[in-house]
Amino acid sequence: MTHIETPSRPPLLRRLASGAVRQPTMSIAVLVLVLVVLSAMFAGLIAGTDPLSISPRDRYTAPGAEFLFGSDQYGRDIFARVLHGGQISLAVGVLAASLAAVIGTLAGLLAGSFRIVDAILMRVMDGLMAIPNILLAVAIVSLVGPSLLSIVVAICIPEIPRVARLIRAMVLTLREEPYVFAAISMSIPRWKVVLRHILPGCLAPLAVQFSYMFAAAILTEAVLGFLGVGFPSEIPSWGNVIADGKSAFQRAPWCILFPGLFLSVTVLAVNVLGDSLRDRLDPRLAARRRPS
Amino acid sequence: MIRLIVLRLLAAVPVMLVVATFVFLLLRLSPGDPALVVAGEQATPEQVEQIRRDLGLDRSLPVQYVTWLSQMAQGNFGASTLSGQPVLDLIADRVEPTLVLALVTIVVTVVIAVPLGAIAAWHHDGWRDRMVMTLAVVGFSVPSFVIGYTLMQLLALKANLLPVQGYISPFDDPLQSLKHLVLPAATLAIVFMALISRVTRASTLEILGEDFIRTARAKGGNENRILWKHALPNAAVPVVTVIGLGIASLISGVVVTESVFNIPGLGRLTIDAILGRDYPVVQGLILVFSLTYVFINLLIDITYLIVDPRIRY
Numbered sequence: 001m002t003h004i005e006t007p008s009r010p011p012l013l014r015r016l017a018s019g020a021v022r023q024p025t026m027s028i029a030v031l032v033l034v035l036v037v038l039s040a041m042f043a044g045l046i047a048g049t050d051p052l053s054i055s056p057r058d059r060y061t062a063p064g065a066e067f068l069f070g071s072d073q074y075g076r077d078i079f080a081r082v083l084h085g086g087q088i089s090l091a092v093g094v095l096a097a098s099l100a101a102v103i104g105t106l107a108g109l110l111a112g113s114f115r116i117v118d119a120i121l122m123r124v125m126d127g128l129m130a131i132p133n134i135l136l137a138v139a140i141v142s143l144v145g146p147s148l149l150s151i152v153v154a155i156c157i158p159e160i161p162r163v164a165r166l167i168r169a170m171v172l173t174l175r176e177e178p179y180v181f182a183a184i185s186m187s188i189p190r191w192k193v194v195l196r197h198i199l200p201g202c203l204a205p206l207a208v209q210f211s212y213m214f215a216a217a218i219l220t221e222a223v224l225g226f227l228g229v230g231f232p233s234e235i236p237s238w239g240n241v242i243a244d245g246k247s248a249f250q251r252a253p254w255c256i257l258f259p260g261l262f263l264s265v266t267v268l269a270v271n272v273l274g275d276s277l278r279d280r281l282d283p284r285l286a287a288r289r290r291p292s
Numbered sequence: 293m294i295r296l297i298v299l300r301l302l303a304a305v306p307v308m309l310v311v312a313t314f315v316f317l318l319l320r321l322s323p324g325d326p327a328l329v330v331a332g333e334q335a336t337p338e339q340v341e342q343i344r345r346d347l348g349l350d351r352s353l354p355v356q357y358v359t360w361l362s363q364m365a366q367g368n369f370g371a372s373t374l375s376g377q378p379v380l381d382l383i384a385d386r387v388e389p390t391l392v393l394a395l396v397t398i399v400v401t402v403v404i405a406v407p408l409g410a411i412a413a414w415h416h417d418g419w420r421d422r423m424v425m426t427l428a429v430v431g432f433s434v435p436s437f438v439i440g441y442t443l444m445q446l447l448a449l450k451a452n453l454l455p456v457q458g459y460i461s462p463f464d465d466p467l468q469s470l471k472h473l474v475l476p477a478a479t480l481a482i483v484f485m486a487l488i489s490r491v492t493r494a495s496t497l498e499i500l501g502e503d504f505i506r507t508a509r510a511k512g513g514n515e516n517r518i519l520w521k522h523a524l525p526n527a528a529v530p531v532v533t534v535i536g537l538g539i540a541s542l543i544s545g546v547v548v549t550e551s552v553f554n555i556p557g558l559g560r561l562t563i564d565a566i567l568g569r570d571y572p573v574v575q576g577l578i579l580v581f582s583l584t585y586v587f588i589n590l591l592i593d594i595t596y597l598i599v600d601p602r603i604r605y
Contacts, residue, residue: 127310130582134544135562139574142566143322143329219435223548226437227563242438249441250449260438268433275429 026276040086047080070254088237096217104163112171125161133158211274369576379576390557409492431486440552
């Protein structure tokens with residue numbers, strides 16, 4: 001084996017630093033996300049108080065030294081609830097987006113590869129797209145009962161058709177590439193061609209879609225909580241902390257303000273990251289419209 | 293042409309069938325006894341049995357499916373388990389506020405977001421572009437109920453400019469009705485505008501790179517005229533398509549917004565029905581919403597077929 005000389009790359013830290021200067025918005029988004037994830041992971045340490053401990057004397061305390069973000073109708077610490085809520089909200093976002101990505105990719109690969117599957121599967125996907133996503137999610141959760149699994153499934157189902165459509169379109173394009181023809185002419189089995197030569201080409205747009213889905217999933221979880229079908233109040237999530245605060249928002253606007261801020265900033269950071277990823281990974285995608 | 297329209301109409305049938313099947317399976321495949329779910333926790337065993345017979349749940353699944361489908365196709369959506377009223381009557385009673393809110397939102401969105409998107413594309417990478425795109429991504433990221441409560445807090449409670457909640461029919465008192473509509477419509481429009489301005493920008497950007505725009509410039513055409521008369525109309529197809537597809541997210545938004553602003557429309561009916569486990573109503577609403585979505589998109593597609601000679605499916 002001859003050793004191929006590769007130009008030596010600058011050290012990781014310097015590369016990161018120069019990247020951060022070139023892409024300031026993206027770096028800020030990443031930084032915000034890292035902070036939010038860390039604050040959720042170490043919620044217990046940072047908050048110092050129990051998000052569930054009730055203190056009737058301290059109902060609706062304004063933000064201050066004792067309660068950084070104020071307290072809610074039971075005198076629970078909103079700061080602790082928001083940090084702990086981040087764990088659930090982020091987990092729901094990652095799980096729902098991953099599940100939708102896996103199932104949608106599978107459906108898209110099948111639809112793009114087999115004509116008969118395509119006809120049936122894409123009609124099913126069209127039907128699913130026609131049902132307003134919040135309605136579908138709310139109906140599923142209210143029938144099955146709120147649990148991590150049911151909420152993740154309810155949020156992921158409406159996202160599946162979007163992934164399936166995206167992957168199917170990618171497969172149809174990549175199928176025409178010379179290297180795929182070459183692979184087929186070498187009588188490599190169909191499934192191997194799909195996995196080794198077509199799937200990798202789908203990963204970049206999938207990554208972009210994943211970030212949008214992650215953002216959408218966090219928002220949907222919040223809407224479920226807001227509408228009263230999400231997690232029970234003992235399991236704080238950004239959605240149900242806001243939902244708990246909505247009845248008293250005139251008297252204690254901080255009950256909605258702070259969880260709403262965390263939620264919005266996180267979703268914003270994820271969306272910004274998705275946009276920068278899209279612009280970087282595939283310039284052709286930049287002109288294409290973004291799925292709703 | 294007629295053939296294409298008929299084909300397009302036929303293509304909508306399987307979509308509706310999938311929606312109906314999904315709604316049918318949703319209740320039947322959920323864990324537990326569907327009759328018990330519909331009847332609610334306080335129901336006596338006799339009531340549960342009654343509901344089981346009424347919904348045909350005692351028969352085999354395929355038989356249930358065929359009966360149910362034929363009932364739905366005839367417009368028989370059953371009766372509410374809470375009030376006993378026919379589902380369609382309940383829905384008809386609540387259509388007006390939702391329709392008014394949705395129409396106002398769409399008009400406001402199109403009037404503001406389309407020019408914003410076009411301006412952003414025209415000044416591609418300039419400060420106006422960045423500003424519009426920043427607003428769009430923020431609009432995507434803040435949940436509509438947070439926007440709603442913020443607007444309510446600032447404009448209704450603090451500044452006392454507008455009524456806080458409620459709905460008044462424009463047929464009863466147009467001025468009051470408009471005042472009550474400002475906040476909910478603004479809440480919905482902010483989210484919808486984010487979507488439409490992005491699409492308008494992308495689509496206009498694409499058209500601005502076309503040869504005929506260069507030709508128009510070469511002929512010394514007025515720059516304003518080129519953007520608004522030459523580019524924008526040609527960029528309209530994807531924009532209108534997305535407005536059609538966006539109806540789904542608009543409906544989801546309506547459900548939330550009606551709940552924030554206490555508007556007695558279909559969205560509130562949905563939430564009340566879901567929280568009250570009034571399954572026939574939920575079922576009817578999902579079908580009506582999906583039907584609306586399919587119908588609007590069908591209408592848009594057919595309009596294209598007639599108006600735009602470039603489109604051939």
